Amino acid sequence: MRAIQVRSFGGPEVLEPVVLAEPHAGPGELLVHVTGAGVNFADTHQIENTYLSGSELPFVPGSEVVGVVDPEGFPRRVCGFVAHGGGYAERAVVRSNLAFDVPDGVSDAAALSLLVQGLTAWHLVKTCARVQPGESVVVHAAAGGVGNLAVQLAKQAGAGRVIATASSQDKIDLALDLGADVGVVGSPEAHPRDIEHLLMDANGGGKVDVVFEMVGGTTFDGSLMALAPFGRLVTYGMASRTAPHPVSPGNLLVGSHSIIGFWLVDAMHPKRARTMIVEPLAELVAMVADKRLRPLAGHTYALSHARQAHEDLRARRTTGKVVLDPTLDGDRA
Structure with missing residues (x-):
């Protein structure tokens, strides 16, 4: 599968398009065929190793994705938080307890905007x-x-x-x-x-x-x-x-x-996840579905253009939710 990997810490230039083995979901996890990966300002700190929690090289950045589980069987469109990092990729593993169904009419960008x-x-x-x-x-x-x-x-x-x-x-x-x-x-x-x-x-x-x-x-x-x-x-x-x-x-x-x-x-701790993640997110999704909340869609970049996305984010050239779309790079692996 195609992914973006960081093999040395630094600025946007360290975001390298690579081909990696597909990850496998373990107990309590879901394998998501990614249609959109969220880009957050925290990601720019993570690749510098200046984030609140450190990272070990090499790694695939990205903490949130939206996509489809089991596309060949009983497809389910979900958004969620990745289990071990690795959102900037064609496939990602998300935690089942932090994965949420995306209602019809809610776009990938809108769904991603509600996570982090x-x-x-x-x-x-x-x-x-x-x-x-x-x-x-x-x-x-x-x-x-x-x-x-x-x-x-x-x-x-x-x-x-x-x-x-x-x-x-x-x-x-x-x-x-x-x-x-x-x-x-x-x-x-x-x-x-x-x-x-x-x-x-x-x-x-x-x-x-x-x-x-x-x-x-x-x-x-x-x-x-x-x-x-x-x-x-x-x-x-x-x-x-x-x-x-x-x-x-x-x-x-x-x-x-x-x-x-x-x-x-801090809100994702198992003791707090239901009241601080699950219930607020359900409220946010309902607000988007009935038009009480209007997430501001930003620019969508091809996965291979992750470097440009980070450059634009750091230069304050972006608005709203910035998304990486693996499907814009051609046929999915």
Whole structure:
């Protein structure tokens, strides 16, 4: 089968198209004939070996796939989390307890968008920030895979004002179309004080209640400065690859601020999977099926173009869900 393999750590250039033996499903696993593999920003860290959990070489990246189980017998279309890595491939093994049927009318891209990114957005709004009616919510990278869903879920939670930030006006327009109330073009290189003022201006001059932050660096620093009393900053990534300044307890005490971290992997523990993965995902799928939630489809790349997908993702040239499609490379093996 065709796959993308990493044999040395580095940037997008280490993503090599290869031919590998087909994997085999063990107990509690399913072999999926992949029609789409999700690309997440975490993948760009994994291939550098800068992710929260380390990787051993060689490996096939990718944590989520959509496709068909048993296509020659009783075909079943599913999306799910891979069991041992290896999503960027024509075949992948997924964990049975973390595989979900895809309803008719839900596209591959939409199904994939609900796994890592949809579940992350759900937990940002409901588990971490616990957004309350009338609160102001800042969504950084609001046209991205997590951001576009967080905008919609925050509005449905009753947020009084959703403030979307993005790197271009086109991306702001997308976020506004999805329900954001205000959009501001920002830069991760801006001074923290400028970011604070930018967010406060977008909130009518007042400080903000909630910030969803995955940029790091000065964006984190400025967002923390912009918090209102009892405000919550939820951090779930560090796309800039620049750490924010250390935060002293005193900076949290004055204003009663909270910094909350979120990593979806922690929700996948067997003791938590049903309430933190299975049930929220069922809710998300139902919302897409009845048009209450509109995942933003991004670009679909051929599997062999994984390097280009990573380059575009890192350069902030993408919006919505980025997908690798093995079927675009020709006849499947």
